[in-house]
Amino acid sequence: MSDDAVLPLDSWHRARDARMASFAGYAMPIQYEGIIAEHLWTRENAGLFDVSHMGQLFFSGDGVEAAIEALTPADVEGLALGRQRYSLLLTGDGGIIDDLMIARWRQGIYMVVNAATKGADIAHIEPHLPDNVSMKVLTDRALIALQGPKAAEALGRHVSGEYGLDALIFMAGGQYRLAGEDVWISRSGYTGEDGFEISLPATIVEEVAEALCGEPEVKPIGLGARDSLRLEAGLPLYGHDIDEHTSPIEAGLGFALSKRRREAGDFPGAAQIIRQREEGPSKKRVGLIVEGRQPVREGALVVDAEGQEIGKVTSGGFSPSLEKPIAMAYVPAALAEPGTEIALQQRGKPFAGTVTALPFVPHTYHRQPKP
Template identity: 60%
Template sequence: MSDFETGEDTVETGTLPLDAWHRAQGARMVEFAGYHMPIQYEGIIAEHLWTRENAGLFDVSHMGQLMVSGAGAAEALEKLMPGDFSALGEGRMRYSLLLDEDGGIIDDLMVTNTGGHLALVVNGACKWEDFGFLREHLPDDITLTHHEDQALVALQGPKAVDALSRLVPMAADLKFMQSGLADWDGVPLYISRSGYTGEDGYEISLPADAAEKFAEALVAMDEVKPIGLGARDSLRLEAGLPLYGHDLTTASDPVTSGLTFAISKRRRTEGGFHGAERILDLLANGGPTRRVGLALEGRMAAREGARVYAGEREIGTVTSGGFSPTLEHPIAMAQVDAAHAETGTALEVEQRGKRLPATVVKLPFVPPKYVR
């Protein structure tokens, strides 16, 4: 398990459409992003390895599903993000970054052209802040809708395509970062071939009142098991994918965070997005730090906040860390001085008063298996 935050239940904690279903499946529930969420069923490592070899069903309904519509919606979003949404074809999606006026990262998110509007999926922990920021900065004639009545589930793993295409044949025709509308037993599904585990898989948006029936249909298949957020976090860490609030904050920028691919080619020339001058300067000249992967020796994992050293000099901080079930040794992501960010650089991480040997390695730790 890596830097996945849990906390004590409070009376304010919300419930998601599949709450009772998770409990009936034997899930251990925790508070996360303001909701009761399943962190594990039979164990994080077992669920992690199952997803790598089969298909895991994740409930990600805590995430925010937003719709942006109206004439000029793409251009309006381009003022707040570095993506090229005007050229985004119908059924195509793009990873992007919501930026404050100085180019700091408010959130990372997915933007999809559904044909009639642009759909955004944002992180659950900051969805209300995102909604407020968008409402403040988008023109009044752009409509922003929050789909609170929609559930969102992810089916991830090498056998996800086999399982989902039994219910929805069109799923097999989608490639990575493509999406489309389908019908299952009278239930409208919006399916994208995407996810945040590094595995092939899908995210499916559907009416909340149909979520339990759909989940039951999937887990009835031999290759599908429900998987908790603990394994989702260890999978995304192995995939080298940043977690907002940990690896990314408003103090982060796309360049030093290693997310330059989110700055579309046209935007690198034209700019015109929040913080463009600073970000394009960093893109041209480099920044003082870089997000890197660290492979650690031994069995002790480095956790978020652990200090990173080159000799006696402190040169960075761990932003996510944990034990890798796939690689069978601890791994971490850290923000370190650019002078010590080259692959192969020997460093140390201080954890519980001990110095742990670490080596800078290329991200991702485990190669992705996307179907392009």
């Protein structure tokens, strides 16, 4: 692990006896007390995640909206101040280069990309930017996430700003003060729970982590539970459930294609993606409940009656909340209806699964109340 990059909270994790491992070129905490205990704590209380390995980018200049729209299917022009959207970097034939978050700050557009792909993302984005648009990689900032039903209560004791955290609904953000510094807080996350992501100066992240974990509702949570939580929430992991060989329609991410951009058909891969949206894809990402107690893992095969491969499991594990094995897989569209029985094979051993609607565990995002 000597070649791994060290993040600002590295010594803080080690002081808490975190089990560290290499992930995307970084030394990351995998677990503290244990994955199942940390998973259930987050579902019931609040968990603090170090996600500083993610790439934080900032774009500014005249025409910045058009520059980002040339690379994604997002309506960046219509993105209001303090609002955030999930979007995708797309290839010319509609494959997914990466999934990401885009937010409008007062000074420009903020973007968060995946750790494993950020170098390739930057290399892809940079040549497409016009001379009047600049991109800055925010290497001086850390990124943490506080997730769970008690996250707002715990974080609210430490922040100040023009308006309280209660004013933030899901996928909204704003500038706040935390530990004497300006920070960006968005009501978003990767667990399916209500919670927040905080972009803050690296110089204060240890002080903030210590303060938040001093609250009775909060414990530090490792990458292992982050993965099991996102799987229960039905959220894809780049490089596993989505990649350049999958389209947004196959992956069930059609919501990331804004209506204006769909109608204009002016984003990378638009012709293929819109045709697939209208005609239906040949394969779909689905959720599976797996019979028995042994989980199937990424790479397990979906097979037909003759044992021939017709699909593949992309994520799988044991669900601590449901106490049963779950998985996500790509299957032929004809088999994607909930309730369909699916035959699986892992290392030559047969398994049985049933297609189920995603998410496995309902999302509890803090949304705008319906009138």
